[in-house]
Amino acid sequence: MKKEYNHISILLLIVIPQIIFSQDVVRQDLPTNWIFRNTSTLPWLNATVPGTVHTDLMANDIIPDPFYGDNEPGLRWIE
Numbered sequence: 001m002k003k004e005y006n007h008i009s010i011l012l013l014i015v016i017p018q019i020i021f022s023q024d025v026v027r028q029d030l031p032t033n034w035i036f037r038n039t040s041t042l043p044w045l046n047a048t049v050p051g052t053v054h055t056d057l058m059a060n061d062i063i064p065d066p067f068y069g070d071n072e073p074g075l076r077w078i079e
Contacts, residue, residue, distance in 0.1 A: 045062070
């Protein structure tokens with residue numbers, strides 16, 4: 001009998017916090033037509049959200065694929 005209470009206690013310790021702290025997931029679509037630029041040199045370029053600056057630079061033919069060959073050391077200027 002005592003063993004059953006231990007299992008119930010453990011189950012309650014797992015379930016109750018999930019009930020208390022659970023929140024409804026809100027989905028919000030991001031508008032399209034994102035753009036970015038280097039404020040000192042480049043014009044505005046198309047961007048994809050979600051994404052990274054590296055994938056956006058590659059899509060705009062500014063940089064080569066950083067994971068191809070030995071391209072990565074030459075692309076360390078990108079932050």
